[in-house]
Amino acid sequence: MKYFLWGMVAASSVYLPVWAQQTVSATRCDEMTAVVLEHAKVVEAAPAVEADLEALKVRDVASLPAFCRVRIVDTPSEDSEIHTEVWLPMTAWNGKLRAQGNGGFAGTIYYDAMGETIRQRYATVGTDTGHTGGKPEFALGHPEKVKDFGWRAVHDMTVEAKTLIEAFYGKPQQKAYFTSCSDGGREALMEAQRFPADYDGILAGAPAYNWTGLMVGAAENTKWMRADAANFLPAAKVPALGAAVNAACDAKDGVKDGIINDPRACHFDPAVIQCKAGDGERCLLPAQIETVRKIYRGPVDDAGKVVLKGLESGAEDGKEGWAQWISGDKPGSNMPFFGEGFYANFVYSKPEWSASEFDFDRDYKLALEKTAADLDAKDVDLAPFVARGNKLVMYHGWNDPAIPATMSIDYYEGVVKKVGEEKAEDAVRLYLVPGMQHCAFGPGATEFGQGMGQRSDAKHDIFTALEQWVEKGTAPDVLTAEKSEGKGAERKVVMTRPLCPYPQVAKYNGKGNSNKAESFTCVMK
Incomplete structure (x- = not known):
């Protein structure tokens, strides 16, 4: 050995x-x-x-x-x-x-x-x-x-x-740090909320903190897409949907580059690609248009009230887009893993439970009663965490097809409201990443140290920025994200973009190479 x-x-x-x-x-x-x-x-x-x-x-x-x-x-x-x-x-x-x-x-x-x-x-x-x-x-x-x-x-x-x-x-x-994404982001917020003495600094990516809401959405969408074969959105149609979104929204940030800087400015109507006659991969049938609208809207209760925000436009196409997380090669091939898996095993203890049995008002309430206390990390009162001088940095890709980026906005704003702007400014940051899918990948500049390739430069590495905030009191500001090709010695940076601390957004200066971070300025929305 x-x-x-x-x-x-x-x-x-x-x-x-x-x-x-x-x-x-x-x-x-x-x-x-x-x-x-x-x-x-x-x-x-x-x-x-x-x-x-x-x-x-x-x-x-x-x-x-x-x-x-x-x-x-x-x-x-x-x-x-x-x-x-x-x-x-x-x-x-x-x-x-x-x-x-x-x-x-x-x-x-x-x-x-x-x-x-x-x-x-x-x-x-x-x-x-x-x-x-x-x-x-x-x-x-x-x-x-x-x-x-x-x-x-x-x-x-x-x-x-x-x-x-x-x-x-x-x-x-001397110091303790926790870093993770997705369910790990939920774990991160759970630590900050329940055990504020555990970590001095926490890096939470795309946190699935409203676990119950996410599982309910997966179950509801699964039921809808199975209810009628016409409702299902095949993976083959996703590229056309993504192209239509970009055509409608890409240029709203001042530069047409395949990246939507702030999808909230995009109010895309999928009806623009409704099939004129027949069917095909480059158009949507009326039932498929309604499916897309439901995904954008998010799950609603029986009274029509939205209980969890849906996905923003822009997350459709790409390596980790809707075809992987929402759609598939045949109806019901992906979302049931979470929606049905959760209800069958966590809530009902019935292995045979199917999303066809799902009733929103009944089953949302039951999940809240049975598992939310152990799984949801929605408490915005981080006063004990903040009082210790601890730091929390969150990040979320705008193109995330699994967890809506607006969830992170809601949590951040909830913390600010609860602990106060001054204390939050000294302890919490949120970075929304244009063109990034779930934790990584996507058309944008999506490499900023959230993985394990740590650099020593706090301008390019979000974990190093967190460390310097904890250890030196240097608060993170605008970061620089990269997009690269190749690995190791062959790695070549092909794009850089600024990552702005929320609520700032990156705005194109009107001139210069749009693949260079210096061509953008972070401004208040």
Whole structure:
């Protein structure tokens, strides 16, 4: 077996703080099995093995620094079995903890993200939230596992990681950070709301904080598209819909470039591409037009009141557009995974439950009563989090086809109203990303450090900007996002755009290369 025992270069150590010069032995790593944790047990602790990491799909394992891999089983209830891993650099630890969140229904540890975090000399932690695999069946008849998934596992992993850090290094971490997107964004807000002492800085992308509302919308749309074959929007028609949206809205921001800077200015009517005669991939039938309108509007109750805003125009086409999240090759091939999976397993405990049974008023109320307390992270009272001097940075792609970007606006504005503008200005930021789909990808400049390719420049890396805000008091302002082609040494930046702190939006200056950030200015909407 090849262990990672990567020694420090003595000549470089003089430039490091004293605590960063520490090299921790393999023996100390082995001793982590004796650390006592509340309702949890360290089941294995040893220097990481290259072959094991390769099996976990961690990239470039040969270049990773030596680290202690600690595996934990957490049992906060009789029905819980939460698997967590804490990775601790054995040399040149930077003194910080950076935790990883999850996506979808969780069920796995994001080992590759942990590897990149270790590469940057953070201690890191991840959890499967109490079940294996990303399907919703784990919740069927297991209310304690729902709690683990909803909030308990992430808090527990945080406490466990901090305990192990102090035992391993003989001192606590200087700062702790949490970063994730989608369900991980929901986890991030749950941490800020319920456990404000857990993290000094939180980066929350496209947070699915209104989990109940999102699942209700998925169930309602699934029912509608199955009710009549004519309602279904085939994936083959999505490109034509996206092209029509761009034709109607792209130029409203002053430049025609395939990117809609602020979709709220676009009031697109899908009837403009109604089929004149017959059917075809470049037009929509009347029932399909109504489907598109329902998706834009969002779910409504029986009285016609919208309970969750729908998607903005612009999210239709692309690698992670409607064809993946909403439509498909045949009716009902995608959204049921969430809508039906949620109701069958979390709410009704009936594996055979179908969206055809969905009744909005009854089933929305039932979900709120049964699971919202454990899954929804809608509390805008971040006063305890803010009072500690903690910082929250949110981001959301305007082209997100899974979670409406307006959800993040609503949450941000709710926090500002609750804690006050002055306190919010000192603690919370929101960045809306033109042309970005769910957490990444899309036609816009969608690379700004939200993944794991961290740069040292806080103007280009949103996590570094968060760190500097927490550690130096330098609040983030306008960031620069990039769009690139190629990877590694072959990577070439082909577009840059400013990311403006909400409520500012990027406005084209009227001249200059629209692929250059300097051709735009952030202005108040």
